[in-house]
Amino acid sequence: MTGHRKPAVCVLGTGLIGGSILRAAAAAGYEVWGFNRSEAGARAARDDGFDVRSDIAAVLGRAADADALIVVGVPMPALDAILSDVRTFAPRCALTDVVSVKAPVAETVHRHELGDRFVGGHPMAGTSESGWAATTPDLFKGAAWAVSVDPGVHAETWTQVARLALDCGAVVVPVRSAEHDRAVARISHLPHILAEALAITGAGGGALALGLAAGSFRDGTRVAATAPELVRAICEPNAEALGEVLDDALRILTAARDSLRDTDSIAQLTEAGHDGRNDYDTFRRWAITDLRPGDQEWLAKLAEAGRRGGVIESLD
Amino acid sequence: MTGHRKPAVCVLGTGLIGGSILRAAAAAGYEVWGFNRSEAGARAARDDGFDVRSDIAAVLGRAADADALIVVGVPMPALDAILSDVRTFAPRCALTDVVSVKAPVAETVHRHELGDRFVGGHPMAGTSESGWAATTPDLFKGAAWAVSVDPGVHAETWTQVARLALDCGAVVVPVRSAEHDRAVARISHLPHILAEALAITGAGGGALALGLAAGSFRDGTRVAATAPELVRAICEPNAEALGEVLDDALRILTAARDSLRDTDSIAQLTEAGHDGRNDYDTFRRWAITDLRPGDQEWLAKLAEAGRRGGVIESLD
Structure with missing residues (x-):
């Protein structure tokens, strides 16, 4: 539980990971909606009561209006196209991703000039299943969720992304992209x-x-x-x-x-x-309790703590 | 269920596999007892109501008297010593083993001149646990249990071994040692x-x-x-x-x-x-129903059926 206002969350790509975030964030009290490229996949999510559409302009327009946190949940080969759309329709939103690899995603985000409010992420959860049918709000319970502490990351966006991970039931591993x-x-x-x-x-x-x-x-x-x-x-x-x-x-x-x-x-x-x-x-994770986003040298200190097995379990 | 008289079963080595056979065979109505090299391990089994002793001469003497089926459940490095004891105390008993590898076991058995009533076996079951504490009578339920059809194997002993595997809940895969x-x-x-x-x-x-x-x-x-x-x-x-x-x-x-x-x-x-x-x-196993131990060329025919995914599910 956090005492802070939760941002709206817009999930792009409602497969196993993105769809499970949609479910987990909704369960945690976030206003959530999403985009899925296939109308069949979008309909499956709507049939379960989630507002998922295949009209990217409409979905991202709403994100821009609500100043939503955008979560990119498409596989790497689809990243370039979806970031073009974000750049077009919602260029000023906070942005994170749940793509496996982090440095190439960060590079692509910066190439699209979307780096200002970007913080990369990677929940370490999954099954060999895929698609909306495999989604579950419990996928991230107790999981590690890597959140980037690359130089230049802004404390406010970082906190939003880390809070989302915590609210989905995960613990946050602060890590630099290349080390991740x-x-x-x-x-x-x-x-x-x-x-x-x-x-x-x-x-x-x-x-x-x-x-x-x-x-x-x-x-x-x-x-x-x-x-x-x-x-x-x-x-x-x-x-x-x-x-x-x-x-x-x-x-x-x-x-x-x-x-x-x-x-x-x-x-x-x-x-x-x-x-x-x-x-x-x-191996036992240990809780990082003495570092807060925005503190002096917080990015370097969190990176060092993550390197030694430290995780953030709470931001309150 | 078989309508045949069950032989007594003597298990040498009551770790995960041997101990679980002891439990499963007892549950299936066999008279069973066993040997364990460590007295602590033997005591643990006795505490659970099984007659397991660390006196190999006494255990094998009873096997000779009862014409028991002896199941060798020690790891490969201990095989030579235990077969010396079998040769000394119970050289005419039917003999099988549950050691992983089959050709080296068969060689060792023949070197000890115990090949006449020997049929090698290998239940494909296990966990990363070991010792009596990990044993369970359900370990072999639905598992494949390889039973050797090497040239020279006798139909009567083969049937005893295969029946034991079936009575423990496994299906029998007939296979030549080298192919196994x-x-x-x-x-x-x-x-x-x-x-x-x-x-x-x-x-x-x-x-x-x-x-x-x-x-x-x-x-x-x-x-x-x-x-x-x-x-x-x-x-x-x-x-x-x-x-x-x-x-x-x-x-x-x-x-x-x-x-x-x-x-x-x-x-x-x-x-x-x-x-x-x-x-x-x-992959789906299929049931071998038209071959019986002792039939014309039964060993070669069972080997061929096993090679194609055939298993024996019943001998009645």
Whole structure:
């Protein structure tokens, strides 16, 4: 609960993430409406009682009139077109996004001269489902929601975006765009790549292998069920960082293969892998309580706190 | 339900798999008892009402007297020692095992001159937990349980082993040992290797990466929580087959890395990965109904049926 007036929220793209924000923000008491490119998707949302339309000019006109916070929830390949529309119809609104990768989004936003009131975001939530049918107001409960603290970000917009994340049930991880992109390459994009490779290798074993497959294969390939174009839209804009962690993974796997061949042992891999999973299982976020948006050097200090596992749980 | 007299069942090693068989077989009406090397583990089972002791001579003496079916549930590194004891105290009992890899177990069994009444087995079930505390009689419900149809296997012992698997709630996949080992390298051992590599790469990103990690990292590294020595005991005896599928995976990942670097695209990987996961999601076992143990060429015919996704759901 916040004692502050909530801005109106306009969500562009009502798929799994954008649609779930629409639902969560409505449940938290925000005035919300949205845009969806496909009229069928817009109608599905309207059938559930949400004001979602496929007329971008009307949707953004209302945002401009209400000085709404605009949330861009389209995949990366659709970003350029939607920002052109924002520039045309609502150039002075506060703006955030929920696209996976952050530095390329920020670049594109600045190219459209929409950087003044922009703060990038990325809720770490999702399923292998997509579209309005998969949306739920609970998607972000307890999730981490990265909110950019890049140099130049304004405290007022940042606070609006962070409050929206908190009101959706998430905790806020303050992070610089480039560091975010390197981190998610490790813990979100690489898992997709490995899942695809495992699915291919497993299915290569035919009916016998698929018939014997159990929990380790099911869980290890879960995200390979995601639509291929969505995986591409998430991973490809982060090609540089993903390439680096993929090289790391290839070095680790090649060393394991060589060790298995030369010494029949994968001791080093299993010890280090167990340690890594243990680091994850025992990781505890800590609450940042002594920093407020607008404080002296707040952006650098929040970036440093986020780097060390700090999150914002409340802004009151 | 079977109308046949159930043999007594003696389980050697009452960890997650062996202990769960003890529970499931007891629930299905078998007379069961067992051995556990550690007295603490044996006591834990006794506290739950099961006759499990750490005196191998006494446990196997009872098996010899009762002409019990012996189930070897120790990890591969402990196999040699336990088979020496079986050879000493109960050399004429029917014998099966639930060790992951099949060809090396069969070799070891034959080296101990225990091959006459041996039929290898492998229930495809497990969790990242281990030990008696993790056991449950429901572990095998609906699971695939590989049962060897290697040349030389006797129909009577095979039927006893297959019936035990069915009575524990599993379906039986008839498979030759070498083919089993190549298949599980793909769908069980490779998932472990990739999970370890992902855990290492993710944890390498420190607090920021671990704090942003969500479902894809959690599921992709789940089996890296397994005790390292257990992963080694499962994977290392299958070094040859695992090495080959690891090479396959390295080729796929290297091609993806090169494609990402040269063309900013992972289209080929995501399409093929999605197809592979779809093969898994749409795979349906079919029931083998026209083959019975002891029929003309039954071993070859069951092997061929298993290769095509056939399972035995009943022997009545």
